[in-house]
Amino acid sequence: MTGKSSAELNDHVTAAYAAVTDEARADKVAKQHARGKMTARERIAYLAAGGFYEFGALAGPGPAQQGAAPLVAPGDGVVTGVGYIDGRPVVIAAFDFTVLGGSNGATGMAKLDRCAERAATDGIPLVMLMDGGGHRMQEALDSRLAAPGSRLMLRLTDLSGQVPLVAAMMGPGFGAPANIAACCDFVTITRGIGTIGMSSAPLVKAATGEDLTNDEIGGADLQAARGVVDVVGDDEHETLDAIRAYLSYLPANADAAPHRMPGPHAPGDTADGLDTLIPPSGRTAYDVLDVIEGLADRDSLFEIRPVHAPNVATVLIRIGGRPMGVIANQPRYHAGALDAPACEKAAHFTAICDTFGLPLLILIDLPGFLVGAAAEESGLVRRSARLGYELGNATVPRFVIVTRKAYGAAYIVMGGGRSIEADLSLAWPTAEICAIPIESAVDLAFKSVYEQADDPAAHRADLITLFQANVDPVLAADGFGIDDVVLPSATRELLLEALGRVRPRRAPRMPGKRRSISPI
Secondary structure: OOOOOHHHHHHHHHHHHHOOOOHHHHHHHHHHHHOOOOOHHHHHHHHOOOOEEEEOOOOOOOOOOOOOOOOOOHHHHEEEEEEEEOOEEEEEEEEOOOOHHHOEOHHHHHHHHHHHHHHHHHOOOEEEEEOOOOEOHHHHOOHHHHOOOOOHHHHHHHHOOOOOEEEEEOOOOEOHHHHHHHOOOEEEEEOOOOEOEOOOHHHHHHHHOOOOOHHHHHEHHHHHHHOOOOEEEOOHHHHHHHHHHHHHOOOOOOOOOOOOOOOOOOEOOOHHHHHHOOOOOOOOOOOHHHHHHHHOEOOOOEEEOOOOOOOEEEEEEEEOOEEEEEEEEOOOOHHHOEOHHHHHHHHHHHHHHHHOOOOEEEEEEEOOEOOOHHHHHOOHHHHHHHHHHHHHHOOOOEEEEEEEEEEHHHHHHOOOOOOOOOOEEEEOOOOEEEOOOHHHHHHHHOHHHHHOOOOHHHHHHHHHHHHHOOOOHHHHHHOOOOOEEOOHHHHHHHHHHHHHHOOOOOOOOOOOOOOOOOOO
């Protein structure tokens, strides 16, 4: 570059940057828009409205496979930098489908490695917007280039539990992008556009003969029902809004204090009717989200995995501006009983809340575990233990409320009573705490007795009435198995007081112990 003036040198650099913009590739951008998708840069501009500071814009692809034409790949197919979401910095990597289908080349992977490094060094979240990806065939069909593999999974492993990890599936997401997303704490996807899975339709057909579409293999609603993704957006804006909402509850990293919203903080619309919201009869369903809304700050509910394992609700809320997580049995599905997917869902949510210092509110209303051969085949024994394991390991404040049914081992796994030494253990007037539902217990233990009576049905009913008299939340408080029985309408104030008093973390139960081994 010798012999050139400063103006010429500056123009050279300016032209290099101009060549990688959307404006310089109008034909590629038009094709992306025709697919109903924003470009990588448009997505970043929407998500990081507070500004984006790119690095690696001038990075290019590695060498093409021997004998192939040189690759033209602006930014090597991924836009990387630091953006500001609601004034808070995050590292963003957006895969660019307009560049070789967003495939992963050596330089692009090096840029992702740099993103992980920045997230770790700066202590800020890492957000990845996926669109395409997977091995770039022009580079992958070469042992010399493929042999080193990739350190990205190792980097994400290092970052896990240190900073929030987020992935959005906004286009084809098979193979490597799916693995990357699976390492994240939160995964969102755009309906009708995003997919996620291990292999795309052509590879599946070649390997198994199954003739399926990409959507039938890894479509948004299908993978949401399976629990592979957390939230489905109807369009790209909803998908990106979900990322913004999720991060608003979390600190920048595990060592920072949770992000608190300024007041005033009014309770939700159902607060006034909270005392009569739960039907006394355990056979009558209700929506536990209405209960959560009555306890939380108005318009602060953000449900995670709403369609997967709907018999348990996992919800981020705020109380008095403080973020916290809620795990609640949902009586609308299986009467709130726990099965393997529900236990896994609640356990994973517990780990996220504990990692980032969010207190946990647990609302118990369940008849027990789902039983039968199918339940055993699902590994419920270990998966239920994992929920108890995660709640027991959690160091954040934990508040447990029995709202209605609370039976047997499931009550213990959910942290009822003194099971996890909760910071606050309460019951509402509708609470029924016992080892097994009364009618089932009578049939198991006293069937031979009431069948010998002159009127078996009447004697059975008398036994049920007798034992039901002992199932009383006041008796639970009398034995000090819980701290208090309180009215639902008084609960929010108790939670506010406790949140202002308890330490954000409790000391490890077993100082010096290296670690526990999860049941799963």
